[in-house]
Amino acid sequence: MTTLDTVQVLLYLGLLIACTPWLGGYMARVFTGERAGLTGWLAPVERCIYRLAGCDPQVEMRWTTYAGALLAFNLFGLLALLGLQLLQGVLPLNPQHLPGVPFGLALNTAISFTTNTNWQAYSGEATLSYLTQMLGLTVQNFVSAATGIAVLLALTRGLTRRSGTTLGNFWADLVRATLYILLPLSSGLALVLVAQGVVQTLAPYIMVHTVEGGQQLIPLGPAASQVAIKQLGTNGGGFFGVNSAHPFENPTPLTNFLEMFAILLIPAALTYTYGRMVGSRRQGWAIFAAMLILFLSGFAVALTAETGHTGNMEGKETRFGIVNSVLWATATTAASNGSVNAMHDSLSPGAGLVALGNMLLGEVVFGGVGAGLYGMLMFMLLTVFMAGLMVGRTPEYLGKKVEAREVTLAMVAVLAPCATVLVFAALAVLTPAGLASISNPGPHGLSQVLYAFASTANNNGSAFAGLNANTGFYNYLGGIAMLIGRFAAIVPALAIAGSMAGKKTAPPSPGTFPTDGALFVVLLIGVVLLVGALTFLPVLTLGPVLEHLLLQQGRVF
Amino acid sequence: MKDTILPALRLLAALTVLTGAVYPLLITAVARAVFPRQAAGSLVQNEGSSVGSELLAQKFGSPRYFQPRPSAADFATVPSGASNLGPTSAVLRTTAQDRAAAVRAACGLAGDTPVPGDLLCASGSGLDPHISPESARLQLDRVARTRGLTPEHRARLESLVTALTEPPQFGVLGEPRVNVLCLNLALDRL
Numbered sequence: 001m002t003t004l005d006t007v008q009v010l011l012y013l014g015l016l017i018a019c020t021p022w023l024g025g026y027m028a029r030v031f032t033g034e035r036a037g038l039t040g041w042l043a044p045v046e047r048c049i050y051r052l053a054g055c056d057p058q059v060e061m062r063w064t065t066y067a068g069a070l071l072a073f074n075l076f077g078l079l080a081l082l083g084l085q086l087l088q089g090v091l092p093l094n095p096q097h098l099p100g101v102p103f104g105l106a107l108n109t110a111i112s113f114t115t116n117t118n119w120q121a122y123s124g125e126a127t128l129s130y131l132t133q134m135l136g137l138t139v140q141n142f143v144s145a146a147t148g149i150a151v152l153l154a155l156t157r158g159l160t161r162r163s164g165t166t167l168g169n170f171w172a173d174l175v176r177a178t179l180y181i182l183l184p185l186s187s188g189l190a191l192v193l194v195a196q197g198v199v200q201t202l203a204p205y206i207m208v209h210t211v212e213g214g215q216q217l218i219p220l221g222p223a224a225s226q227v228a229i230k231q232l233g234t235n236g237g238g239f240f241g242v243n244s245a246h247p248f249e250n251p252t253p254l255t256n257f258l259e260m261f262a263i264l265l266i267p268a269a270l271t272y273t274y275g276r277m278v279g280s281r282r283q284g285w286a287i288f289a290a291m292l293i294l295f296l297s298g299f300a301v302a303l304t305a306e307t308g309h310t311g312n313m314e315g316k317e318t319r320f321g322i323v324n325s326v327l328w329a330t331a332t333t334a335a336s337n338g339s340v341n342a343m344h345d346s347l348s349p350g351a352g353l354v355a356l357g358n359m360l361l362g363e364v365v366f367g368g369v370g371a372g373l374y375g376m377l378m379f380m381l382l383t384v385f386m387a388g389l390m391v392g393r394t395p396e397y398l399g400k401k402v403e404a405r406e407v408t409l410a411m412v413a414v415l416a417p418c419a420t421v422l423v424f425a426a427l428a429v430l431t432p433a434g435l436a437s438i439s440n441p442g443p444h445g446l447s448q449v450l451y452a453f454a455s456t457a458n459n460n461g462s463a464f465a466g467l468n469a470n471t472g473f474y475n476y477l478g479g480i481a482m483l484i485g486r487f488a489a490i491v492p493a494l495a496i497a498g499s500m501a502g503k504k505t506a507p508p509s510p511g512t513f514p515t516d517g518a519l520f521v522v523l524l525i526g527v528v529l530l531v532g533a534l535t536f537l538p539v540l541t542l543g544p545v546l547e548h549l550l551l552q553q554g555r556v557f
Numbered sequence: 558m559k560d561t562i563l564p565a566l567r568l569l570a571a572l573t574v575l576t577g578a579v580y581p582l583l584i585t586a587v588a589r590a591v592f593p594r595q596a597a598g599s600l601v602q603n604e605g606s607s608v609g610s611e612l613l614a615q616k617f618g619s620p621r622y623f624q625p626r627p628s629a630a631d632f633a634t635v636p637s638g639a640s641n642l643g644p645t646s647a648v649l650r651t652t653a654q655d656r657a658a659a660v661r662a663a664c665g666l667a668g669d670t671p672v673p674g675d676l677l678c679a680s681g682s683g684l685d686p687h688i689s690p691e692s693a694r695l696q697l698d699r700v701a702r703t704r705g706l707t708p709e710h711r712a713r714l715e716s717l718v719t720a721l722t723e724p725p726q727f728g729v730l731g732e733p734r735v736n737v738l739c740l741n742l743a744l745d746r747l
Contacts, residue, residue: 007729049575053568065561072565080569123636139577143569171568178572183580190584191591197612200588200596205635208600208607210615211741212622217634218598218610224588225581241636245681247612248598253731311653313678315639318626318687321732325681342681345641346649444643466641547645556647 024272057172063498094129095204123241145233148370158497197251231262236338305350315343338461416488439466442557
């Protein structure tokens with residue numbers, strides 16, 4: 001790394017650490033109903049939304065009601081997005097006269113954006129009308145992120161409320177997250193992006209005559225408004241096919257820095273929000289520390305691998321160079337964002353391994369907006385459980401007993417995506433339909449398949465994009481993987497919240513295992529790595545590890 | 558059940574209007590008022606008509622011009638694309654060797670002259686508008702020779718390349734680079 005590279009990385013980390021208490025504190029005030037910067041201004045809009053929707057934000061919900069509301073809202077969102085894609089050919093704001101999206105692809109895309117995955121088996125500029133991008137995708141970019149935050153809030157209330165039975169109100173959590181957090185941040189970011197050159201217009205594509213006399217069709221669209229929320233909401237679905245490698249989506253080093261910063265901003269800040277809401281900032285910082293250590297370890301490995309690799313500009317953009325591409329690749333897979341500024345398929349085996357590994361750990365290294373933290377809380381319950389086993393005491397977290405029911409549910413949430421990745425990837429390499437999509441022969445082909453299901457089952461959305469994903473096999477199987485990854489984690493998390501809410505809080509005793517110290521951080525990291533390693537080391541050995549060894553010997557396929 | 562379904566539907570409608578219509582249209586309106594050129598694709602005018610976007614690479618085949626980075630989709634824009642070839646791809650390796658040979662032949666360089674990586678590797682977007690300053694300097698002789706530039710003009714071309722080399726943004730962010738379309742347009746006006 002040159003000095004300038006180091007400065008950029010330090011700037012990135014410094015800003016992230018500085019903004020965590022600032023934004024985290026603001027979010028805590030918003031969600032606990034205190035007055036915060038924008039709540040005065042936007043409160044009339046909030047009341048208006050409740051009136052239009054006919055829902056009462058004061059009604060407290062039990063976990064089953066909360067889960068029911070969440071599932072209903074997401075199901076309707078999925079159906080609306082599906083319908084919009086199928087019918088876009090006859091709907092307005094379609095200047096390129098693009099036809100309706102075929103059913104399999106439309107279903108995959110609808111699931112993808114509702115589950116905050118944003119896996120893309122299509123290229124936006126060639127497939128989707130402006131109306132579909134705005135009224136369909138942009139909306140789900142917001143509400144899927146807000147859904148993740150809502151689940152986290154419900155779980156937090158379950159862990160902290162003293163002998164209650166309810167978890168808050170889903171409608172209120174959803175609206176507040178959207179209105180007070182996602183919308184203001186996105187509006188600000190979108191305008192900076194436009195100033196730097198990200199397109200934002202409803203005008204049709206322009207045909208120009210190039211300097212040498214050829215023709216070039218310049219694709220346009222309302223991109224900046226969507227790019228801002230796709231970064232902030234850990235969505236990651238590009239307006240254009242090549243995502244944030246596209247100069248219209250990410251034109252300058254400044255936009256690159258801000259978009260990359262937006263990936264981790266909210267997931268990181270939520271750790272502080274969590275600390276505030278459980279009444280101990282140290283709890284939040286302990287989680288932040290565990291995430292940061294895992295993040296930096298991944299980045300160091302990826303950067304070493306990538307800089308030592310010849311041909312490392314393949315799939316990368318000149319204005320970003322190696323370091324910014326590797327930092328983005330690490331951040332986008334650590335958080336379940338999935339946007340890319342360089343093509344992951346062309347990364348060196350080591351850097352590709354880190355990208356894969358970040359997803360396979362369950363998207364808990366900062367992770368998705370809300371989703372990363374409630375995922376990490378599952379691992380934390382497992383950690384206190386294991387620590388309890390070691391010393392022979394009943395495990396407890398935040399003064400509440402963790403019992404068989406909670407540990408079982410946490411195991412379901414942790415293992416469901418793991419099992420999905422392995423079973424579906426095995427299906428793909430055993431069937432002609434699965435194998436036909438592989439574009440790179442040799443061990444890299446296995447990595448492509450593994451990456452596809454690691455990405456979908458953990459709701460990341462990035463791809464080894466050489467794999468032809470727009471086939472019946474990958475559209476439907478990937479769709480199922482995304483649904484399992486999302487809702488097999490959300491429902492158990494809410495169920496845990498429900499059962500914890502009913503438990504009494506005991507004051508800490510000398511035998512209590514503290515969950516805000518260095519020992520806990522180390523143990524938590526150990527548990528996360530252990531679960532990931534035990535599940536995936538064999539298949540990773542056959543994919544990226546083998547590829548690395550063969551590359552060292554100069555073998556190509 | 559009814560307590561859930563109706564509010565879910567109506568809330569979806571309300572949030573769709575807010576985040577899917579009001580928000581993007583508001584951003585579009587502000588963008589058009591404050592940053593009209595950027596919002597519309599940063600088009601570059603030459604002799605009264607648009608010749609492309611400053612942000613998108615376009616094909617330059619003639620040796621009279623500086624050439625952009627290789628594009629796996631041959632500079633297609635709808636959609637654009639990358640090679641997505643992995644590090645152990647034999648195709649990728651031979652393609653890079655062929656490109657190196659082609660650059661050396663076109664620029665009249667010895668067989669062992671190193672060629673900058675950005676000219677050997679296809680970009681991520683397929684539309685990377687920039688090349689590295691090294692790649693611009695490497696092509697300078699070829700362009701000057703093909704155009705039959707006088708030593709005086711050649712010197713002006715050299716200072717043009719230097720002038721159009723963008724440093725890292727704010728001195729810190731990103732990599733130094735040269736915009737190929739801007740350079741070639743300036744070249745034609747030399």
